[in-house]
Amino acid sequence: MAQENAQFDVIVVGSGITGGLAAKELTEAGLKVLMIERGRNIEHQKDYTTEMKAPWELPFRGVGDAELYAREYPVQMLNRHFNEFTQGHFVNDAENPYQTGEDTKFDWFRSYQLGGRSLTWGRQCYRWSDYDFDANRRDGQGTDWPIRYADLAPWYDKVEEFIGVSGAAEGLAQLPDGRFQPPMALNVVEQALRERVLAKYPDRLITIGRTANLTQAKGDEGRGPCQNRNICARGCSYGAYFSTQSSTLPAAMKTGRLTVETDAIVEQVDLDPVTKRVTGVRWVNRNTGARARATARMVFLNAGAFNSVQLLLNSRSEAAPNGLANSSGVLGTHIMDHANAIAALAMVPGFEGRTTYGNRPTGIVMPRFRNLDSLDGEGFTRGYSFQGGALQGTWSRGKRQPGIGAAFKDDLRHPGMWTMVLVTFAESVPRATNRLKLSNKTDKHGIPQLEVTFAHGKEELAALADAKREAGAMMSAAGAQVIMGMDQPNNGGTSIHEMGGARMGHNPATSVLNKWSQAHDVPNLFVTDGAQMSSSACQNPSLTYMALTARAAAHAVELLKQGAL
Amino acid sequence: MSASAPWGRREFLGAGALLALCVGVPAATVHWIKLDPEDLPSDRQRALMAEVADLVIPRTDTPGARDVGTGDFVLLALAHGLSGTRAPMASGAVTPALAPLTRRDGSLRHALWLERTLDQASNGDFLRRSPTERVAILGAIDAAAMARGAAWSPWVAVKGLILTGYYTSQTGGSRELRYELVPGRFDPDLPLSPTDRAWSSDWTAVEFG
Missing domain, CATH: 3.30.410 (Cholesterol Oxidase; domain 2)
Incomplete structure (x- = not known):
């Protein structure tokens, strides 16, 4: 065991759609979890400050201040759900820069806050089929998925019933x-x-x-049915759409085993070079610049596809010179967006x-x-x-x-x-030339920015x-x-389905993760957000990320019980 | 606010003040930029924009654009570049007539353009023409700008902002049209009578309609 004295059983990096679910599944299985979020805290209901406002109650009538947007939100302002009511649920681009490769135009829509993009997502929930899981094998592009629909079907069942999908x-x-x-x-x-x-x-x-908006209350979870307002990205006090705040966070909190750290940008996952196990993570407080770390018996990365890849690349060490879990050299490659x-x-x-x-x-x-x-x-x-x-x-x-x-x-x-x-x-075809790498430029905390090359x-x-x-x-x-x-x-990026970069596959020489979303190189490291995707299908992917997360969490718990991690 | 609120140029140092005037929000609470003094609307431009907005949406059985202060909203919106109005004009759009009305960044001073264009079409002071003549003058500008295949015209953005200003006001949104923040249900098929009013709270329709 790598971490006999670890502070936590699991560290979950990210609190969005998959991070929140990972925290729920792992705490409900009896594990002590630290969930780390880079953005601010947003409290369900109380912090949805524009939810009930009318256009005439806002300075720019809901349209927003174009001058401000051009200066500080030049990418986020292109998002359909971005407006004066919702701007607080999107990142400030000026403060969160990224780079693009030659000839790349990539609009990266981000929400750095507790709940992440679960607050602003489009809520469309579609299962993938074997046409999708077999796609790479069938035409030879990308690497074959190590799973098929039957592997995921029970997990789709579980997730749909919990989050509530009408269809x-x-x-x-x-x-x-x-x-x-x-x-x-x-x-x-x-x-x-x-x-x-x-x-x-x-x-x-x-x-x-098929949408994660309730048509029937889930009263025992404090969630009411959709009121047909269609202003979801402001936040919904009825809890009618699935978000971390409405759904997974209260479930995880109820266990008494969840610790949440907000305003904490994880910059590195620590690897023990002897045991080849991760031991914890390090972060910087976005407000104070103070550095901190925590230890755990395993780590789940749920920072969002691109940021999980960024974190792995940035976690290079003597034992992992090309980035953590990157002995294959494919980390960062084969990114996709519909x-x-x-x-x-x-x-x-x-x-x-x-x-x-x-x-x-x-x-x-x-x-x-x-x-x-x-x-x-x-x-x-x-x-x-x-x-x-x-x-x-x-x-x-x-x-x-x-x-x-x-x-x-x-x-x-x-x-x-x-x-x-x-x-x-x-469907976006997985290609090695579409990739992420660390830029020479850093953000204000000295963390390398991502560079996106995509066509x-x-x-x-x-x-x-x-x-x-x-x-x-x-x-x-x-x-x-x-x-x-x-x-x-x-x-690229405008479907807001960016995924891949730490693909799943049979072969450790050509993929980052195995069929359990577990790093081939590092058994106690799991990546269960969009980074794990080996192909993109043409459906909205979040439901599949969630099913894979629930499945990975159950497997991780089993391994932990066996003492295999 | 009332459209006749006093507007002393010296009292207003920037868009924050303009904003406060428009929507009654204390200037300190809003994010504002310092305006180039040339972008501060003159009293005449305020009067002109109020009048033009009212010609587009006049008082009928409901209040009109002047009644709800639409002109000042449009000036605020233009100062902050809503609807792309602070973007540099396409090079092909910069005619000899428009060139003197551009800012250093290549964007057009829409309020100044409107003032010049209306006065020119009036052979003098637009505001001194009779109401009937004003309708005819603005109507001609509108017809030319909105015709199918028409060349780019600054009027399209100004008109759009007039409509935004009016229909996102409380009166325009909830008296002229209907507003319901919490419908509570979805009825997929209802009869529509010719007197039924549209919804200002149908956000998808506002965005795409």
Whole structure:
């Protein structure tokens, strides 16, 4: 045993979607856990300071101060959920710099705070299927996943039941059904388009987004059902969407075995060169600059895919000169982010007399239909899917309309036309050239910054082109009038699904982690956030990170009991 | 605030003060930048923006843009570059007429542009033209700028900010339109009558609509 006198059984680095879950699983298994968060504390309910405000109660009416944003939030301001209500839930870019490699445009959206991006995430929860876990083996790109759907299915069950996912069971092999709460409803236009598209394309299904917003209370956990406000990123005092604060943190705290350290930027994981075990971590207090360390019998990295990789790279030592757990040399490589573009924006006539009430916090999804049992994609072997929805315009359409005066005002008084939006999310192929490394530049604490080198490849571009064609054809066939569509990807990072860099694989010579999210080189080190991903599928990945985290935690507990760590 | 609140240039040292005037927030509580003195709106620009906003959204059976102080919001928004108004203009957009109205950073002084453009179209002082003439003059500028395929015009951003100012005010958002922060449920299919008002609290529609 490396750490007979360790202060903690486990140190969990990061308190976001996977860090919070790791803390919950490990404390509930009886372990004493220290969870370290680099950002400030945010207390559930009390600290959601803008949650109930109206636009007219904010200085810039919710739009925000563009001058401030250009200076201090030039990347975060590009996030859909970033505005004057939510800006406190995103990092200040000026204070948290990163570098990009040549020809790289990468928008890295970050939330450094207790709860991390669990407070600001899009909440879409999709299982992966064997089409996804077999993808690397099938076309030879990347390294084969050492697991398949059957390995993860029970963990998906467990996570879904705990976090609460609403969705409709559709019986699709490529998007397995889960343990769902009742689905939110398609609106009148989405329902009609579902029927019309299905009549013409039997393999293409519009279904309601599967989202971590409760449709039924989880009263014993103090969580109420969604109020259909759709302002989740402000924080939700009802606890209706899954976040660390609403869900995993209270569960972990209840055990009495969790210690939380905030404002602590972990800069190094310590390795005992003799035992080849990690012994603890070191951090710097972001406010005072004071250095501190803690010891533990094992370490879970959940700092977010890129920051977990940064931490491993920065934990180089004589015994691990290329970075911790990097005997393979692949640490930092094969990073991914879904290529996204608006495939179709279409007007949908015929529903002028219909409307909705309430703000549903999810859209629709059309699951992957390409390259399933036959390779039918032109120039690409992976998948894509659409997300989006139908909406009815409000006053903001006036920004594009001619007119002034009473008639113009009267026109804007009433709802506008219905439009349908389909956004492509195309699978990102794992490539060695897309990678992270430590920059020569440091942050204000002297910690090396990350440098991101990333570009989408021909496969992603071919998928986006196919998606644009198909989305346009489907909308036209369904009686909608296509206004525009795009097939060029937005910048890397804009799907906010950045992942990879410490990939899982069979072979220690070509991968960082084994099938238990455990470092090949260091048995008491686990990486269970997005860094572990060997491929990207085309689904939103957080649910899979969570299932892998719960599975890894159970395995780690078992190993600890056996004395194997 | 009332649109006729006094505006002494000497009393206001920067956007913080402008902000305080607009929304009634103490200047010390907001993040403000020092404005180039040339960006401080003149009394006439304040009067002009209030009038222009009111021509776009006049008082009807509900209050209009002037009643809710929209003009000052637009000036604040322009000072802080909302809707990209502090970004350098594309080189192709800088016509000989616009060149003298740009800042050193290449962005356009929209308030000054609006003043010059309206006065020029009025052959004098826009504010001294009759109400009917003002509608015609602004209407022509709007029609030209918003026409399909029209060349870039600063009016598009100014008009957008007028609408933002009005419909995010309490009156515009909750009296002219409907506002419900906590709907509590989602009804996917309801009949819509011609008199039903739109929702200012439909955030997705505001963003994409």
